[in-house]
Amino acid sequence: MKLKPGDTIGILGGGQLGRMLALAAARLGLRCQVFSPDPDSPAFDVVLNATCAEYADVEALELFANDVDVVTYEFENVPSAAAMVLAAKRPVLPGRNVLETTQDRLTEKDFVTSLGIGTAAYAEVSSVASLREAIMRIGLPAVLKTRRFGYDGKGQAIIRKADDLERVWAELGTKAAILEAFVPFEREISVVAARGADGQVECFDVTENEHQNHILKISRAPAAIPDAVAAEARAIATRIATALNYVGVLAVEMFVVPGKDGPTVLVNETAPRVHNSGHWTLDGASISQFEQHIRAIAGWPLGKPVRHGSVTMTNLIGDEIRDYERWLTVPGATVHLYGKGAPRPGRKMGHVTEVAPLPAKAE
Numbered sequence: 001m002k003l004k005p006g007d008t009i010g011i012l013g014g015g016q017l018g019r020m021l022a023l024a025a026a027r028l029g030l031r032c033q034v035f036s037p038d039p040d041s042p043a044f045d046v047v048l049n050a051t052c053a054e055y056a057d058v059e060a061l062e063l064f065a066n067d068v069d070v071v072t073y074e075f076e077n078v079p080s081a082a083a084m085v086l087a088a089k090r091p092v093l094p095g096r097n098v099l100e101t102t103q104d105r106l107t108e109k110d111f112v113t114s115l116g117i118g119t120a121a122y123a124e125v126s127s128v129a130s131l132r133e134a135i136m137r138i139g140l141p142a143v144l145k146t147r148r149f150g151y152d153g154k155g156q157a158i159i160r161k162a163d164d165l166e167r168v169w170a171e172l173g174t175k176a177a178i179l180e181a182f183v184p185f186e187r188e189i190s191v192v193a194a195r196g197a198d199g200q201v202e203c204f205d206v207t208e209n210e211h212q213n214h215i216l217k218i219s220r221a222p223a224a225i226p227d228a229v230a231a232e233a234r235a236i237a238t239r240i241a242t243a244l245n246y247v248g249v250l251a252v253e254m255f256v257v258p259g260k261d262g263p264t265v266l267v268n269e270t271a272p273r274v275h276n277s278g279h280w281t282l283d284g285a286s287i288s289q290f291e292q293h294i295r296a297i298a299g300w301p302l303g304k305p306v307r308h309g310s311v312t313m314t315n316l317i318g319d320e321i322r323d324y325e326r327w328l329t330v331p332g333a334t335v336h337l338y339g340k341g342a343p344r345p346g347r348k349m350g351h352v353t354e355v356a357p358l359p360a361k362a363e
């Protein structure tokens with residue numbers, strides 16, 4: 001399947017990722033229709049047609065599918081029933097197998113491990129008894145995470161020696177969890193990669209990520225890691241994308257851990273969508289992650305991204321958005337505001353990119 005200019009892409013989810021996908025599509029002469037249950041969706045502002053309905057509303061999903069040529073999504077928790085209804089009418093890209101693998105941390109870790117890729121040691125946990133067993137095997141400190149619906153540090157708890165396990169388990173409020181060894185990482189990195197319908201994979205430069213209160217605060221590209229580690233990280237993302245038969249952009253979050261023969265890489269998680277750590281590509285590279293995703297799902301050739309320099313992306317979170325006028329005056333800074341209403345604590349309201357250009361090439 002190949003879209004032509006004027007065709008319409010359906011996007012599930014109306015947040016800033018959907019908004020930036022729609023803007024990238026518009027530049028390529030493609031239209032977007034956004035489906036979101038939230039009437040205040042920032043993506044609604046930049047498209048002509050929007051569907052405001054619940055993901056369980058089968059009739060709304062079918063009408064939406066009739067209006068579009070291909071369906072994609074900006075968040076990984078698309079209900080599988082909704083994906084099934086849509087897939088009966090239109091291609092859904094990335095495919096439903098991707099949602100099944102990445103929505104559940106246990107399934108995802110099993111999948112990554114089956115490819116021979118390293119992760120933190122992990123175990124399934126479904127009760128206090130199995131939590132105790134998992135701790136015996138994995139040791140402490142460890143990180144307990146819900147298998148589903150975790151993001152930005154929600155649905156997870158670090159367990160240390162003196163902790164009351166009954167209480168930690170009760171507070172997590174689920175019967176389906178995973179315990180991971182705590183990784184003493186040097187730094188956190190991610191690879192944003194695109195895979196085209198023809199199997200071609202293009203990775204952006206490895207990005208280094210700094211979190212505050214479990215929320216991404218700053219991304220820097222390129223990551224300050226040896227070339228061999230960067231090559232390993234890109235190879236891992238490529239292997240994951242290929243094994244999933246992926247079409248679109250995905251992000252693989254990884255830990256860089258010190259080893260006696262130099263640093264190595266462990267996979268933390270895979271996000272089957274454009275990703276906050278790839279926002280720097282909007283201003284810092286010849287093609288953005290959003291355009292790559294649109295090209296991939298349109299069946300068009302991927303771009304070969306070239307970075308313009310050393311790039312820093314800073315998220316404007318919650319009240320930090322009030323500072324946008326100052327950012328507008330910073331030389332070289334590019335400001336992105338998502339058009340969201342109330343700046344609640346932890347809410348991603350916008351971001352700023354700064355690029356230190358590469359020295360000019362000698363003639």
Ligand code: AMP
Pocket residue numbers: 120143150151152153154180181182183184185188211214253268269
């Ligand atoms: P996640 O929701 O899995 O992306 O985790 C959010 C953040 O928690 C990560 O970016 C890390 O900073 C931290 N984290 C998650 N898992 C581990 C782990 N096994 N060891 C150490 N830190 C972790």
